[in-house]
Amino acid sequence: MKTDSSQGLIETCAVKGIHPDVIARVESNMPEAVHLYELSDLFKAFGxxxxxxxxxxxxxxxxxxxxxxxxxxxxxxxxxxxxxxxxxxxxxxxxxxxxxxxxxxxxxxxxxxxxxxxxxxxxxxx
Amino acid sequence: MKTDSSQGLIETCAVKGIHPDVIARVESNMPEAVHLYELSDLFKAFGxxxxxxxxxxxxxxxxxxxxxxxxxxxxxxxxxxxxxxxxxxxxxxxxxxxxxxxxxxxxxxxxxxxxxxxxxxxxxxx
DNA sequence: TTATTATATGCTCATATATTCATATGATGA
DNA sequence: TCATCATATGAATATATGAGCATATAATAA
Missing domain, CATH: 1.10.10.10 (Winged helix-like DNA-binding domain superfamily/Winged helix DNA-binding domain)
Structure with missing residues (x-):
């Protein structure tokens, strides 16, 4: 559940990370978790x-x-x-x-x- | 040391492989062992x-x-x-x-x- | 100085994995 | 059928590795 994620506000690291705006942008470009698993399995096979x-x-x-x-x-x-x-x-x-x-x-x-x-x-x- | 490797002659598997000509051709296209290790290390890092x-x-x-x-x-x-x-x-x-x-x-x-x-x-x- | 925050690292445990040996399977020919 | 050859597989062992905890280091500010 996402409650607050007010823009640009620097929060403490331990909980939410320092740069919420950057995190949000990166997050929106992340593949689904399943695909990341499959991708790492592919590379594992080469490793x-x-x-x-x-x-x-x-x-x-x-x-x-x-x-x-x-x-x-x-x-x-x-x-x-x-x-x-x-x-x-x-x-x-x-x-x-x-x-x-x-x-x-x-x-x-x-x-x-x-x-x-x-x-x-x-x-x-x- | 390579002694015999007469062309095309099918030898027994256990020692030399079945198709010496194919093996020779592939072998000549294989990278150095070191590079293969580095390559697998690279992929391991992704794995x-x-x-x-x-x-x-x-x-x-x-x-x-x-x-x-x-x-x-x-x-x-x-x-x-x-x-x-x-x-x-x-x-x-x-x-x-x-x-x-x-x-x-x-x-x-x-x-x-x-x-x-x-x-x-x-x-x-x- | 001390306190705080962000990051790094040593150690340990649990798990994963690569190789080996022994043996099983599958195909062919005598 | 039996023998042989190529490959596959199960079990055992050794090694590698990822994550966690505790703690160390580095930078900043009070």
Whole structure:
């Protein structure tokens, strides 16, 4: 319930923040909480070196689990577990061909996000 | 040490992967390991709902700690801890004005990444 | 100086998560 | 059918991490 929020009046921090007008303006531009959660979950899925390795590799080419293991020099269960995470997050999709399962990115946004992130990293490395 | 990697020959999975030619092609497009680590660290910094809330808010306006607390309805130490994480990751910067410390994004990439991620989230919500 | 306000930080607990091993499942071919 | 290969999964363990409390620091004003 919002009672008072008279404009511009500086109130004490502990309760309401110092700049109610700024807060109000920012608040009106905030996404719904649910969307923020989904967004942080998306980034969380990128926030692990194994998964980023997987995703970068898949941004080059569809790959089977086995090849991913060789590429990342990691054990098969570790790779499979991370693939499951990525699949549950709807970031990758899979396709079975006989015994082999091929994984690929489920969306073009993913590759764009990764490239943009790398751009940032490289510039920071300066 | 690479000894053999004769072209196209399908080898057994456990050791070398099934498709050595594909692996080689992807491998040549992989960034250095260090960069992948930095990239996953970057995304890790986005991978928490508190931090994403902070970052989205800062993408609208520079804000002081106090206002962020009010905006996110979170306790001050929690917000400060996350701000420290973000600062160490060089994602936000701070500026002191008397007792008040204002935080803002340290780089335009950050806002772009967040918007692009949100685009993805909204489309998936379909 | 002391008091007050805004922010930072050390410590702890609880929880989340990544990897490993062992094993299960699924597909193929003998 | 059985054996083999590729992948998936359950359980256990180790590590990472977020939030809370208490308290420290920094700036200002009385």
């Amino acid at each position: 692990d070196s194994t998964r980023i390795g997987i995703l970068w590799a898949l941004s080059i080419s569809e790959l089977c689990v086995c090849d991913l293991c060789a590429l990342l020099k990691m054990k098969q269960p570790a790779v499979s577990h991370q693939l499951r995470n990525l699949k549950q997050a709807r970031i990758v999709k899979s396709r079975r061909e006989g015994k082999v399962v091929f994984y690929s990115l489920d969306d073009e946004h993913v590759a764009r996000l990764i490239r943009l992130g790398m751009e940032h990293v490289r510039e920071q490395g300066r | 928490d709902s508190t931090r994403i809330g902070i970052l989205w808010a800062l993408s609208i306006s520079e804000l002081c700690v106090c206002d962020l607390c009010a905006l996110l309805k979170m306790k001050q130490p929690a917000v400060s801890h996350q701000l420290r994480n973000l600062k160490q990751a060089r994602i936000v910067k701070s500026r002191r004005e008397g007792k008040v410390v204002f935080y803002s994004l340290d780089d335009e990439h950050v806002a772009r990444l967040i918007r692009l991620g949100m685009e993805h989230v909204r489309e998936q919500g379909r």
